[in-house]
Amino acid sequence: MRNSNSKIEIGHGSGGKLTRDLIEKVFLKYLNSEELKPLEDAAYINLKNQHTAITTDSYVVRPLFFPGGNIGKLSICGTVNDLAVSGAKPRYLSIGFILEEGFPIESLEDIVKSISETSKNAGVSIVTGDTKVVEKNKCDGVYINTTGVGEIIKPLSLNNISAGDAVIITGTIGDHGTAIALARNEFDIKAPVVSDCAPLTDLIMPVFEIDGLKWMRDPTRGGVSTVLAELSDITGLGVEIFEAQVPVRDDVRFISDMLGYDPLYLANEGKAIIIASSESADTIVSILKKHPLGKNAAIIGNISSEFRRARLKTTIGGERLLDMLEEDMLPRIC
Amino acid sequence: MDKVKGIIKLIHSLVPDNKNIRIMNVCGSHEHTIAFSGMRSLMPENLEIIPGPGCPVCVCPESDIINAINLSKREDVILVTYGDMLRVPTQKGSIRTEGKNFRMITSPFEAINIAKSNTDRKIIFFSIGFETTTAPTAGILEMGVPENLFILSSHRLTPTIMEILVKDAEIGIDGFIAPGHVSAIVGTNAWNVFSEKYGIPTVVAGFEAGNLLLGILEILRQLKNGKAETSNVYKGVVKPEGNMQAQKLMDKYFEVANVNWRGIGYIPGSGLELREKYSWKDARIVFELEEVKETKIPGCICGTIVLGKAYPSACKLFRKACTPKTPKGPCMVSMEGSCNIWYKTL
Numbered sequence: 024m025r026n027s028n029s030k031i032e033i034g035h036g037s038g039g040k041l042t043r044d045l046i047e048k049v050f051l052k053y054l055n056s057e058e059l060k061p062l063e064d065a066a067y068i069n070l071k072n073q074h075t076a077i078t079t080d081s082y083v084v085r086p087l088f089f090p091g092g093n094i095g096k097l098s099i100c101g102t103v104n105d106l107a108v109s110g111a112k113p114r115y116l117s118i119g120f121i122l123e124e125g126f127p128i129e130s131l132e133d134i135v136k137s138i139s140e141t142s143k144n145a146g147v148s149i150v151t152g153d154t155k156v157v158e159k160n161k162c163d164g165v166y167i168n169t170t171g172v173g174e175i176i177k178p179l180s181l182n183n184i185s186a187g188d189a190v191i192i193t194g195t196i197g198d199h200g201t202a203i204a205l206a207r208n209e210f211d212i213k214a215p216v217v218s219d220c221a222p223l224t225d226l227i228m229p230v231f232e233i234d235g236l237k238w239m240r241d242p243t244r245g246g247v248s249t250v251l252a253e254l255s256d257i258t259g260l261g262v263e264i265f266e267a268q269v270p271v272r273d274d275v276r277f278i279s280d281m282l283g284y285d286p287l288y289l290a291n292e293g294k295a296i297i298i299a300s301s302e303s304a305d306t307i308v309s310i311l312k313k314h315p316l317g318k319n320a321a322i323i324g325n326i327s328s329e330f331r332r333a334r335l336k337t338t339i340g341g342e343r344l345l346d347m348l349e350e351d352m353l354p355r356i357c
Numbered sequence: 358m359d360k361v362k363g364i365i366k367l368i369h370s371l372v373p374d375n376k377n378i379r380i381m382n383v384c385g386s387h388e389h390t391i392a393f394s395g396m397r398s399l400m401p402e403n404l405e406i407i408p409g410p411g412c413p414v415c416v417c418p419e420s421d422i423i424n425a426i427n428l429s430k431r432e433d434v435i436l437v438t439y440g441d442m443l444r445v446p447t448q449k450g451s452i453r454t455e456g457k458n459f460r461m462i463t464s465p466f467e468a469i470n471i472a473k474s475n476t477d478r479k480i481i482f483f484s485i486g487f488e489t490t491t492a493p494t495a496g497i498l499e500m501g502v503p504e505n506l507f508i509l510s511s512h513r514l515t516p517t518i519m520e521i522l523v524k525d526a527e528i529g530i531d532g533f534i535a536p537g538h539v540s541a542i543v544g545t546n547a548w549n550v551f552s553e554k555y556g557i558p559t560v561v562a563g564f565e566a567g568n569l570l571l572g573i574l575e576i577l578r579q580l581k582n583g584k585a586e587t588s589n590v591y592k593g594v595v596k597p598e599g600n601m602q603a604q605k606l607m608d609k610y611f612e613v614a615n616v617n618w619r620g621i622g623y624i625p626g627s628g629l630e631l632r633e634k635y636s637w638k639d640a641r642i643v644f645e646l647e648e649v650k651e652t653k654i655p656g657c658i659c660g661t662i663v664l665g666k667a668y669p670s671a672c673k674l675f676r677k678a679c680t681p682k683t684p685k686g687p688c689m690v691s692m693e694g695s696c697n698i699w700y701k702t703l
Contacts, residue, residue, distance in 0.1 A: 210463055283692040285393070285701075339361045339566045341395020343702040349681045 029128040036122065036156030049132055050152060053139035058115070058150035066150035068115050074175040076111035078102060081168040085355040087134070089206040091198075091218030092292075095134035097357055098167040099141040100292055101243065103222045108239035108295050110231060111173030113145060113224055119153040121166040134165060145222030147171065177231035179238050181257055186328035188237055189304035190262065191297040193226060193311050194219065194319040195270045196247050200289030201278050203356050210282065214274045221293035226314045233310070235303025239295050243357055245348035248287040250296055251333040252347045262333040264324035264345065287335070288348050290356045298326065364570045365399050371577035372401040379529055380404070380576055381665050383519060384411040384536030385693020386564050392702040394566035406573070407528075407665040408698075410518050410618075411536065413486040414441045414691040415663055418617040420649040421511045422447045425483045428509075428644060429456035437462045437471055438483035439490075441691040446684055448652040465497045472506040481640045485511040488607070489538040491629055495606035498635070509640035512611065512629040513618070515539045516547050521624060523555045528665050532576035533559040534569065537591050542607075544599025545589050552585040563591040610635055619651065619687060620660020657686035662695055669699040676700060 034041040046062070058066040082098040092100075099116065106113040118138065122131070142149055202218040204210065223241065230236055242250045247269075251262045264287075271279075271286045279286050293316060299307050304322050311317030333345040372378055382388055388408040391397065397406055410416060422445055429436040429452060436452070436459040443453040443461060452459050458478075462468055465482060472480040480503075484494045491512045498508070515536060522528055535548050540561040548559040558579035562572030571590045579585055589595055607629070616628030631639040640646065656674045661667045669675050669688065679685040681697055688694035 209461070211467075283389070335395070337393070337395045337566070339394050339396065339570070340365070340399060341566075342398045343393060343395040346701060349700070 031122045031124055031126040031128060031131070031156055033124050033156050033158065036154060042154060045154060049128065049135055053135045054149045054152070056148035056150055058148060059152070066115075068150055068172070070114065070172070070174060074178070076106050076109050076173045076175050077170065078105040078109070079168065079170040080105065081166065082357060083163070083166050083355050084203065084357050085163060086206050087130070087164050089218055090202050090216065092220035093134055093137050094165055094167055095137040096141045097220055097292060098169045099138055099145060099147070100220050100222050101357060102169040102171040103145040103147055103224060104241045104293075104295070106171050106173035107223045107227045108241045109173070109175070110177035110179040110239070111175045112228060113147045113171055113173040115150045115172045116142065116147050117151045117170045118149055119168040120155070121162055122154065122156045123162045123164050124156055124159045126164050131165065141222060145224050176228070177236060179236070181238055181254065183237040184254070184258055184260060184298050184326055186260060186326055187301050188298050188326040189301050189322050190251070190264065190324040190326065191299060191304060191307055191311075192247065192270065192321060192323050193223070193295045193297070193317050194293070195272045195275070196242070196291055196294060197271060197275045197279065197284075197286030197289035199292040200246065200284070200353060200356060201275045203290070204282065204284070204353055205278070212278060212281065214278055216272070216274055216278065219291055219293035221316055223293060223295055223316065226311060226316045227295060229310050230297065230307055233299065233303050233307055235300030236297065236307065237300065238298040241295050242291050244290050246286070246288040246290060247296060248285070248333070248345040249347045252345055254298075255331060255333045259331060261327040261330040262324060262345070263327055264333070264335050266335055266337045268321055268323045270319040270321055287345060290353070292357065301325070361567045361570060364567070364574050368404070368570065368574050368577060369401050371574070371581050372404050374403070377403045377405065378531050378577070378580065379407055380532040380534060380573060381407045381409040381522070381528075381530050382411060382534040383409040383515060384539065385691065385698075386538070387411065387534055387536065387562070387569060388695055388698050389693070390564050390566055390569055392698045395702070396566060396569070408662075408695040409522060409665040410663045412663065412688065412691050412693040412695065413490070413513060414445055415659060415687040415694050416513060416618040416621065417442070417445065417485050417511050417687070418619050419447045419651045420617070421483070421509065422452065423449050423649045424646045425481075425509060426450070426452050426455045428481050428640070429459040431458070434458055434479050434481055435460060435471060435475055436481050436483060437468045439463070439485065441693070442483060442485060444684070444690045445687045446654075446690065465493045468506060469497055469502055472503040476503070476505060478505065480506045481509055481644075482506060483509045483511065487513055487515050487536075487539050488542040491607050491611065492542050492600070492603035495603070495610045498610045498638070499606050502638070506638075507640040507643055508631060508638055510611065510630055513616070514613070514627050514629065516543070516550070517624065517627040518618070519551065522665060523551060523557060525664070530557060530665070531580060533557060534572050534576070535559050535561040537561060537563045537594065540589075540591070540595040540599065542600050542603050545587050545595060545597045547599065548587045552587045556585045558585045559587045561589040561591050561595050563594065617651070618660075618663075620657075621664065654686050659686035659688040659696070662688055669696040670703065672696070
C-alpha cells in the first residue's frame with residue numbers, strides 16, 4: 024500500500040473490505056501487539072495491579088509533521104506522559120484515527136511508524152484501535168485520540184504539597200511551542216528549534232521510588248506558568264519561581280522575545296514539573312540528570328504559605344505574577 | 358547581576374524623599390520589559406514609571422478599522438495588516454470576527470508577495486504604527502510596489518503626541534524614556550525639544566531591563582543636577598541624526614496630517630498620510646473611504662491610560678469584564694497595550 028498515489032478514500036472508513044485493507048497494510052504492519060492482533064471488538068488486557076490509572080487525549084496539532092515529531096509521536100507521548108506524571112507505569116493504549124478523504128496513505132504510514140517506535144520507547148502496547156474517514160475538507164488530514172491505562176506505582180495528589188517543598192523542572196521549557204510556531208511558517212524566522220516531544224516513562228519512573236516525591240504534572244498547553252498558577256489556586260499555597268534558574272534554550276528565548284511570547288507560557292511535550300520535599304529535591308535532580316532527557320533538570324523554585332498565587336522572581340530581582348494562560352496564541356499546539 | 362543591583366541602589370539614593378517623581382515610557386516594548394521584569398517592585402515608592410502612548414494599535418481610530426473590515430468584505434480585495442490589528446474591537450466587531458478576505462503579515466514585504474501572487478485582486482495594506490513601521494512602508498514604495506497594492510495609512514508620530522503630554526499639567530512628567538526603535542529612525546536629535554524647550558530629561562534606552570534601569574538612573578541624575586539633557590544609553594543602535602535614509606523616504610512618500618487618536622481625539626500634525634502625488638496608491642482616495650463616527654466603549658478608559666493619566670488597574674473593567682480573552686478596549690488586545698501587559702504581570 025506504500026505508494027505515493029494512494030490516498031484515503033471514504034470507503035476506508037466503511038468498516039468493510041477497504042477498512043480491513045488499511046488495517047492490515049498500514050496499521051498492523053507497524054502495530055502488532057498480541058492483544059491487538061485478534062482484531063476483536065475489545066482487547067483483553069492483563070492488569071496485575073488493581074490500582075489503575077486511565078487517561079484520554081485527542082490530538083489536532085497543525086502542522087501534522089514538525090521538527091522533532093509528528094501527530095503520531097505526539098499522540099503517544101501526550102497520553103503516556105499524563106499517566107507517568109500521575110505516578111503510573113503506562114501499560115496499554117487505545118488509538119482512534121479520524122482521517123480526511125484524500126489524505127496520502129504514505130503520510131499515514133509515516134505517522135503510524137512513529138507511533139510504533141514511540142510506543143516501544145515508552146514501554147506501552149497499543150491494544151485496540153478505530154478508524155473513521157470524513158469527507159474532504161471536513162477535517163485537517165488526521166486527528167488522533169489515544170486512551171492510556173497504567174498501573175499506579177506511586178499515588179500522587181496535590182494534597183501532598185506543603186510549604187517549603189521544592190519545584191523541579193526536568194529540562195528546558197518552551198521548545199515544543201516554539202518549534203510549532205516556527206513550523207507554521209507564519210514568521211520569517213529560521214532556527215533549529217526541535218520539539219521536545221518524548222515519552223517520559225524512563226526518565227520519571229526512577230523518581231517514583233523517592234519518598235519526598237509529592238506531585239507531578241507535564242506542562243503542555245499553557246506551559247509551566249499555567250500549571251503553577253493552577254497548583255496555587257487549588258492548594259491555596261504560594262509558588263515562587265526564580266527566573267534565573269529556569270532552563271530555557273538561547274534560541275527559544277531569542278525567538279520568544281521577537282514574537283512577544285513568554286517561554287513560561289509555551290507548551291512542552293517532554294517535560295515534567297515535579298514537586299518534592301526540599302530534602303529530596305537534590306536527589307531527584309541527580310536521578311533525572313542521569314537520563315538524556317533530564318540533563319537540564321533543575322530546582323526552579325519553592326512552595327510557600329506566606330502568600331497565595333504563583334509569582335516569578337525575575338533575573339533583576341523584581342517580582343511578577345505567573346497566571347493561567349488566557350489567550351491561546353497558538354491554537355492546535357497538540 | 359551585581360551591576361544591575363548597583364544601578365538599583367543608585368536609583369534609590371537619587372530619589373528625594375519629599376518629592377514624587379514621574380517618569381514616562383512611550384513604547385510598548387519598554388512597558389513589556391518593565392512589567393515582565395517586575396521593575397516597579399524594585400523602585401522607591403515615590404518613583405512612578407508611567408506607561409504612555411506606546412501602543413500603535415491602541416490609538417488607531419475605530420473609523421479606520423471599520424473601513425478596513427468593510428474593504429475586506431469586497432470580493433476583489435485582500436486586506437493585509439499586522440497580527441494585533443486583526444483583533445482590535447470596534448462597534449462593528451474586529452477584522453478577525455467581521456472581516457472576510459484578510460491576511461496577517463509580519464512585514465510589508467509580505468504584502469508585495471501577496472499582491473504578486475493575487476494579481477486579480479486588490480491588496481490593501483492597512484499600514485499602522487509609529488515611525489518604526491512607517492519607514493519600511495516607505496521602503497516598499499521606493500522599491501516599487503505592484504499595481505494592485507494600495508496603502509491604508511494610519512501612521513502616527515511619536516514626538517508630536519509627547520509634546521501634547523508635556524503641555525498637560527495633569528500628567529506632570531519629570532522625565533521621558535524615549536523609545537529605542539523609534540529613536541533608531543528619528544535619532545536622539547528629535548527629542549532635543551523636550552530637554553531644551555521644556556526642561557525635561559529625555560533618555561533613549563534599549564529593551565533590556567539593565568539598560569532601561571540605566572536610562573532611569575540617567576534621568577534621576579539630571580533631575581538631581583537640575584539640568585535637562587537628551588541622552589542616549591542605547592548608543593550601539595541609536596545615532597544623534599537617526600536613520601537619514603529612512604527619514605528621507607518617509608518624507609518623500611508621506612506628509613504630516615491632522616489625525617484622530619482613538620479615545621483621545623484629533624491632534625494637529627500627529628499623523629502621516631500619503632502625499633497627494635501618490636494618491637493613486639492611497640486606499641482612502643482610491644476606495645473613497647468615509648469617516649465613521651467613533652463610539653465610546655462604555656466604561657473603557659483606554660484613551661486616558663494611553664495618555665498616562667490613569668493606570669490600567671484604575672479601570673473598572675480591568676480584569677473583570679475586560680480580559681485578553683474578552684477585550685473591551687484596544688489596550689487589552691495588543692501585546693504592546695498597557696492593559697494586556699499589566700493583566701499578565703500584576
